[in-house]
Amino acid sequence: MTQLLRKVWGSVLARGAATDTPPGSPRRRAAPPPFVEFGSLGALDAVPIDVLAQILRLLGPADAARSSAVCRTWRLLASDNGLWAFFLSLGPDPWDLVVFAETHLAGPALHHELYCDSSPQLSFKQIYSRRAVVPGSIIVDGGSGYCKYGWSKYAAPSGRCSTFLEFGNIESPMYARLRHFFCTVCIRMQVKPSTQPIIVVLPLSHPDDTESARASRKQYKETLYSVLFDMNVPAVCAVDQAVLALYAAKRTSGIVVNIGFNTTSIVPIFQGRVMHEIGVETVGQGALKLTGFLRELMQIRNIYFETLYTVRTIKEKLCYVAADYEEELHKDTQASCEVDGEGWFTLSEERFKTAEILFQPQIGGGRGMGLHKAVSLCMDHCYGSEMFGDDSWYKTIVLAGGSSCLPGLSERLKNELCKLLPAHISEGIKVLPPPFGTDSAWFGAKMISNVRTHHMPPLIIGSCDQFVATPSSFRVSWLLKFEFKYFYEK
Structure with a gap:
């Protein structure tokens, strides 16, 4: 197998070098390969396709992607969903969470069928390449008991402290408490707030649908946004704790018992909206x-x-x-x-x-x-x-x-x-235990931060009431399934 692998990759490098542009010459687009079902591999034509696919697995993602430029045969093999599904399964995130996140959270529309039913329509090669360059984010899960914070690229929160709702002197104004809290988190993580986007997990407060409750939720979010913008944070994504716990269970609709x-809160959620x-x-x-x-x-x-x-x-x-x-x-x-x-x-x-x-x-x-x-x-x-x-x-109940x-x-x-x-x-009732124990909401935020379309634009995103605003404070948007549709509020 070692000799065969060396022979295959030697053929790939030789064919790749033959198509390279010589130094000093103007760059020209390579001629498209002839439209045939399979190109000739010379002495390797006798090797079964499944063996070649296994060889690509051994080469790794970088070399497998390079081999697609050699001929049509290698391009077909290197673009196979099964190959890149294998590479994705070796990543830090569980395979089923990757498929769910890319199917339900990355696109403009949510699928009503099961998450696994749509997986063949995805290009796992494209998903792999885009997820590899997604910038890391700071996740701050402000739970009602204690707060968990850490990097989105890590497998678990890196630290815990008091929740930001009760941080410092509870008699001080909300702005001062939030400012003290986020400064403390940045100091403990040894990071400048102006260099990293932040995802804030919001505990459910003022759950009623009364006018006063809506005003309290809006005021609370505006204070949070003001604090983080005053700290020069490039982007902030604020999402309800119950919604993220539901995402961690690979669902977008259901009832979360937090x-x-x-x-204890019983929160009905439909397609990511409380x-x-x-x-x-x-x-x-x-x-x-x-x-x-x-x-x-x-x-x-x-x-x-x-x-x-x-x-x-x-x-x-x-x-x-x-x-x-x-x-x-x-x-x-x-x-x-x-x-x-x-x-x-x-x-x-x-x-x-x-x-x-x-x-x-x-x-x-x-x-x-x-x-x-x-x-x-x-x-x-x-x-x-x-x-x-x-x-x-609503017949799916997720515990958190x-x-x-x-x-x-x-x-x-x-x-x-x-x-x-x-x-x-x-x-048909299903009651699901917490998928990640006490850190379910944190993992839900991790899923959002690592999807391939999550580029963290310079916007503040608050999906409690689907509210989005920019630092200039005059532009307001509605967040609809992680796509942005803007209008101007007079």
């Missing part, structure tokens, strides 16, 4: 409530711990969601875990009672409705709105947030929904 730090007019439901139980309830249960059993961080660590290691709460009470569920610096902890019923307040808030002293009732109410609103002909878009990673949550939520909803709504 278990945040203080509250449907505020349908209604965003909120539940009072969040990650902090779960951790606090576990602390109370541990105190009742006289289990000593030093900090709330210890309780959170125990929750992440031992707690789960019971498939049937009443049956779980009669089982032996004792288990232990070790916390660094504090030793071993053993829990029993506390393991599933902690998460049960999501479905039965009264156990923890809450008065609101359970998670399953809030989701069913949102689905009922989606069904009753009749805004779209296809009523299956750190506490949504508790084992058994997706199965329990699906079972509860099937009990509450009528058959014509509950049929």
Whole structure:
């Protein structure tokens, strides 16, 4: 195989050199190759096509692209989708996410069929070449509990800190807090804000569709944009956290159940747009409530711990969601875990009672409705709105947030929904666990930043209400599936 590879590539280089322009002569366009099905490869004509394709894989993407200039045979082989799909699969991003991003997020129109159905229509060679030169971006995921930031080219966030909504002195104006926050992030990442575009993941705030809520969202975004433009950031893309979590699950439409730090939001999204007019439901139980309830249960059993961080660590290691709460009470569920610096902890019923307040808030002293009732109410609103002909878009439910990673949550939520909803709504429901755990929204932003058409123009993009503006502040645009259509606001 080594000798054959050397012989093949020697033939490619020889034929490529024969068509090169001599030094000092004027550049001329090479004559097009004769229109035949396959050009002659001389002694290599006896080599099967599949063997030649394997040789191109061994050559690598750069040499494979160069070989397409030799003759029609090499051009056909080097342009094959299977070859460049192989090269893309060796990249840093998972193959299925690459196909989804390039199919649904890179083009002007969203496909309604499954993402894999459209993959043969894509030119993977073109995708590979364009993705290789996409500039890196800074991703700042301002979650409701803590913020995650890092480079889009990396496999995971590089740092964490307090969320920018509560950064610094909470009594100071929003502009001062945001300015302090982004300056701190740039210092920690050792980057000048004027050299890199930034993608900001916005936590869902003011979810109502009232006039005051719309005004609050607009004011919040305008303050964010002003801060970053005053820092000379070349481009900013601001996207809702729930939308990006949905993208990370390879979906553009569905319902995102985001278990945040203080509250849980149930967000209906259609083709990348939050449907505020349908209604965003909120539940009072969040990650902090779960951790606090576990602390109370541990105190009742006289289990000593030093900090709330210890309780959170125990929750992440031992707690789960019971498939049937009443049956779980009669089982032996004792288990232990070790916390660094504090030793071993053993829990029993506390393991599933902690998460049960999501479905039965009264156990923890809450008065609101359970998670399953809030989701069913949102689905009922989606069904009753009749805004779209296809009523299956809201039957995909994606979990997001750190506490949504508790084992058994997706199965329990699906079972509860099937009990509450009528058959014509509950049929076909899918509840998907967080695709990337606590970092799902960050990975959704990573998918946007790495698509081949994402060139980060000098615009501020805010897809909360599909709002886009330029630094001059007089031009306003609407973001429609990552294409820009401009008009001027007087």
